Amino acid sequence: MASPLAFSLLAFLVFSSLASIAEAYDSLDPNGNITIKWDIIQWTPDGYVAVVTMYNYQQYRHIQSPGWNLGWTWAKKEVIWSMVGAQTTEQGDCSKFKGNIPHCCKKTPTIVDLLPGTPYNMQIANCCKGGVISSWVQDPANAASSFQLSAGLAGTSKKTVRAPKNFTLRAPGPGYTCGPAKDVSPSTFLTSDGRRKTHALSKDMEHYLYILPVSCTEDPYMLYSPYLAYAVNDPSKSSYAPLVQCTSHMCPIRVHWHVKLNYKDYWRVKIAITNFNYRMNYTQWNLVIQHPNFDNLTQLFSFNYRSIAPYGDINDTAMLWGVKYYNDLLMEAGPYGNAQSELLFRKEPSFTFEKGWAFPRRVYFNGDNCVMPPPDAYPWLPNSSPRLRFPSFVLMVVLWAALALSLIHHL
Known part of the structure; x- marks a missing residue:
């Protein structure tokens, strides 16, 4: 018997005002050049x-x-x-x-x-x-x-x-x-x-x-109404500066990691990427996600998959991208500005839903690193499909976590 789960993760790609220094060495791509x-x-x-x-x-x-x-x-x-x-x-x-x-x-x-x-x-x-x-x-x-x-x-x-x-x-x-x-x-x-x-x-x-080590600089947003269509084509504005749809988070990209179903031997995740930027079609976008269960990925829908495995035999990092001519173009803000997939994982003896284990450790969108602040609490859910029906308020717990992206500026 499968039981629905509804706890999710949102990765917001934002222009951060944090002034920090990134490491020159990329542990997920140590030989990249x-x-x-x-x-x-x-x-x-x-x-x-x-x-x-x-x-x-x-x-x-x-x-x-x-x-x-x-x-x-x-x-x-x-x-x-x-x-x-x-x-x-x-x-x-x-x-x-x-x-x-x-x-x-x-x-x-x-x-x-x-x-x-x-x-x-x-x-x-x-x-x-x-x-x-x-x-x-x-x-x-x-x-x-x-x-x-x-x-x-x-x-x-x-x-x-x-x-x-x-x-x-x-x-x-x-x-x-x-x-x-x-x-x-x-x-x-x-x-x-x-x-x-x-x-x-x-x-x-x-x-x-x-x-190189790079620093992040402040690039504050202005609040644009989604109905001000003329602003999209304003020649006084850079065509590469984001023009973001008016939302509660005001972020150009949202990555939604949703733990959807809990089976006896498997568990299912839905990933949804939404583009809120009126000025950007992301051609050939990709996600890099680090999670300890990728070695047990058994099925993937509508996305391509490649294990990066930066640490040799430890397969905990996956690169996902759209299928060519189908969903490799992430359209600008609007009804078609999203791409979705579902991942089916096989459970292993160490599998658990406790303390946020089901969420990624790191998320990259097009090479930009997202930093995830831990929430105050994670839902504690059963590791296997229950025989008894849980109360609806437990099954419908939703966890939202924002990942602040430090956008890397070229020197």
């Missing part, structure tokens, strides 16, 4: 042509809109003659050049990706996504971003070329710091007809970008 590879594919009269590729080897953190922003410092007096698949944000002082003017003359150029829909003759493979890069686990086919540049005044051989230094990556989410560069084997490329492989002309340079 972004790797930059610099391939010289052709020599030119005063330099070379290179393909620069960023690989996102983070398990669950995407680089989201408005996308990546890559910079470096040239080792000598290099300039960028031309680019394909990206562009610099500034041209710099090119006054010493007459006739053929470089694309960029800055000592420290800043590069941004081109947008989808860029003309075909300005594209290369893995470019033109508006700077958005998916995580390696969720969408490996879109976990890289590339562009091509022609560098001048740069040396024309392996002996005279100097690698750029002081790489920086600015992107939504955590900040990144660059590890030391090293030479690696040349990459392999296909010719334009796709029938022949070619190699880069020299050893490549590879950088690893790791997550």
Whole structure:
């Protein structure tokens, strides 16, 4: 006999005014990094042509809109003659050049990706996504971003070329710091007809970008009425600043963990994610949830599942995301701004409903960490399906807990 349970957990993603320092080491993704590879594919009269590729080897953190922003410092007096698949944000002082003017003359150029829909003759493979890069686990086919540049005044051989230094990556989410560069084997490329492989002309340079300690800064909300539709399209407001539906919690995202049913050998949880932000469609969203019973997950509906298992054989951390073309797009605030799933867990000898055991230990939404303050009390419920019917006021206990998100700002 199954008995209904109704205690739930809400994860509110909010702009926190807490000033705290996050750890650089991510215990749920200890080997996550972004790797930059610099391939010289052709020599030119005063330099070379290179393909620069960023690989996102983070398990669950995407680089989201408005996308990546890559910079470096040239080792000598290099300039960028031309680019394909990206562009610099500034041209710099090119006054010493007459006739053929470089694309960029800055000592420290800043590069941004081109947008989808860029003309075909300005594209290369893995470019033109508006700077958005998916995580390696969720969408490996879109976990890289590339562009091509022609560098001048740069040396024309392996002996005279100097690698750029002081790489920086600015992107939504955590900040990144660059590890030391090293030479690696040349990459392999296909010719334009796709029938022949070619190699880069020299050893490549590879950088690893790791997550930096970051601080959280105050970003207070204004109270908007859900009926003020004109405010959504107000050109004076940033398109990425949240415009939140008027609710009691005033949070842009709510994650609802609801312990729904208690069977003799199993228990069932319903997860509902609701988007209250009028300005954001979360494409390819994901949840990372830490709970000791994920090793006994037996069935999952309408979500994808991947065990992260950061501690080897201990399977207590799951990555969940929507099924492609079905619920991988979490729509902006409105009747379709939600995604739901149910999880069926098998019980083990240590299973208990006491003292909040049924709730997650940690919750991440799109890589943002939620901090859960403990409630004053948890409901004490039976560990197995009861034979006698419990009073309705016990069965309908609802526990609401707010998880304050410290949004991570890029440096």
